[in-house]
Amino acid sequence: MRVLLNSILIILIGFLSSTYSLKLSPIDYKGSIEIETPKDTSTLNLNIENNNKILLNPESIVIKHISQEVEIIKNYNNNIFTASIYQDDKLMRDNINDLELVSITPSDTEFTITKDNPMITTMDISQKNLDLDDGTYKIIFSSNLINNLDNSSISIQVTYDTGGSYVSALNSALPNTKGLTLYFTTENRDILIPVTRFVVEDKSLTRMAIEQLQNGPTNINMKTVVGDVSNCTYNNGNILIDLPSSYLQYNNSSTEGLLSYQAFIKSIFAVDRYWPIYNISFTVDRKEIENYFYGINNLKNLPNEENNYLIYLAYKINDRYYLFDSKVDMKKSGITDNDMLEIKAQKLFDVYSNTDLSYARSPVPKNIKLQNTKIEGSTLILDFNDEFLNSYKGKNDLRSMMVESLIYTFTTIPTIDSLKITVNSKPLTNFIKDKDLSGILIPPEFINPETVY
The missing domain is CATH 3.30.300 (GMP Synthetase; Chain A, domain 3)
Known part of the structure; x- marks a missing residue:
């Protein structure tokens, strides 16, 4: 019996010390990080490409994992870094993930880092991606591959400055002029922007408004959507605009049609700062129409109603911002x-x-x-x-x-x-130079003056 037990013991020792592989149950390592180099001897560190830690309007940043020794990284997930954003030492956002521009595939899940072979990560830190306003921020990137807290993070200073200027609205027209607020579209034809042009009154203001729409904007990056008009009459606050059927652009597409319609309506109703305007009607070739502007109905006696719940946003064209209204x-x-x-x-x-x-x-x-x-x-x-x-x-x-x-x-x-x-x-005091904002504020009359005075 003793001989049999000793034989079994010898067999077990030999088997366990052999190089035979053991088939184990599968284990999900997704999201885990394995560094073959012992943690206490790891020399992994972070380095920013070109060592530039002060950036203006960056689109991306390159951070390298470097090591003086050979280190093998296994089973890491897509989020190599997490980021935190501070402004004036105040935490704005924390635990920001998914900044990497290149996704890591399963074949990439083992990486050997040496002195001459760093692990390079490019991250999107554009203002749009981070959804930050203009200003200066400190962004701290923390590596999920480094356990040593002393060298697991690196910080940069970023300033986002989209530039651009704004021309303040005016409360009164220039001497001997009338202010016409005209609506022009952008090159992309995405919105209408109100622009105030000061003109010398020499005919009916409603006719002048249409003529100025036809003349187009002075900014070459804006476009007019008002072309041929047969006639415009004013009768005790009732406006009739007659359009020629030969001008096809008004009825050519839904986008062009809607923009043209709104440019007429908004620009003409804006004349009511001088004349009472109650409604607008459209005819084509002097005939009443039920449908025009590529699908718009009810084109007779359109009332001049208050537009409620609008929000005024900023649109940048070249280096200038314009305010425009957007329906909530x-x-x-x-x-x-x-x-x-x-x-x-x-x-x-x-x-x-x-x-x-x-x-x-x-x-x-x-x-x-x-x-x-x-x-x-x-x-x-x-x-x-x-x-x-x-x-x-x-x-x-x-x-x-x-x-x-x-x-x-x-x-x-x-x-x-x-x-x-x-x-x-x-x-609110001393906020804008030479402007008293401490009292009651009313909407300025003339938005987005076309020319800087």
């Missing part, structure tokens, strides 16, 4: 008729952050918070946090853009015709 999606905004005015104002402000247009930007930085709202008669008081005072430092024109956007936007709430801005319940 009432369902998405959550605004209802039963909401108190203060609640409507808060929901309308939230639209600034929730609006995502590829061709436009919100004039209000995302770190600005609306702390409180209050109604005094027909004046809405908006109280903001300290970040309001830090926005657009050194750029009075862009500060004007933000303030004017707020004024235009919130006076589209029914019964609200003026605005007052406070910061931590204190009047």
Whole structure:
């Protein structure tokens, strides 16, 4: 019996010490990180390409994992780095993933890092991808491959400055002129932008408005969508515009048709600052029509109604910003008729952050918070946090853009015709050079002056 036990023991020892492979149950290593070099002797470190840690308007950044010794990385996932973003030592966003521009495939899941063969990762840190407003930030990248906290992260300073200037709206027309607000489209024909042109009155203002639309914008990167017009008559506040059927562009496509229709309507109704205008009707070849502009119905006696719940966003053309109005999606905004005015104002402000247009930007930085709202008669008081005072430092024109956007936007709430801005319940003072913003603010009459005066 003893001999048999000893024989079994010898066989087991020989088997366990042999090089035979053992088939084990499969294990899911997805998302795990395995570094063959012992943790206490790992020399993995981080390095930024060209060692440039101060960047202006970057699109991407290259970070290298380097090592003085041979290290093998296995079973790492796509998120090699996580990022945190700070502004003025205040944490803005944390645990940001999926910045890598190149996805890692299963065949890439083993990488040998040596002194001459670093692991290179390119990450998208564009302003659009990170959804950041203009400003200076510190971005900290933390490697998920390095266990030693002393060398597992690296930071950079990034400034996003989209440039551009803004021409403030005017409250009065130039001497001996009338201000016509004309609506032109962009090269991409994505929106209509209001532009105020000052002209000497020499005929009917409605005819002048159409003539100026036909003349087109002075900015070569804008386009007019108003061409031939047979006649325009004004009769006690009723406007009749007759179009020639020979001009096919009005009825050529849904985009062109809608833009042309809106350019007529908005530009003519804007004349009501001088003349009463109650409605607009369209005819073609002097005949009434039920459908035109590629599918628009009801083209008779279109009423001059208030446009409620608009938000004013910024569109950049060349190096200049223009404000334009965008209709708020009432369902998405959550605004209802039963909401108190203060609640409507808060929901309308939230639209600034929730609006995502590829061709436009919100004039209000995302770190600005609306702390409180209050109604005094027909004046809405908006109280903001300290970040309001830090926005657009050194750029009075862009500060004007933000303030004017707020004024235009919130006076589209029914019964609200003026605005007052406070910061931590204190009047807004010394925010824009040579402008007193501490009192009641009303919408400026002439938006986006075409020429800088």
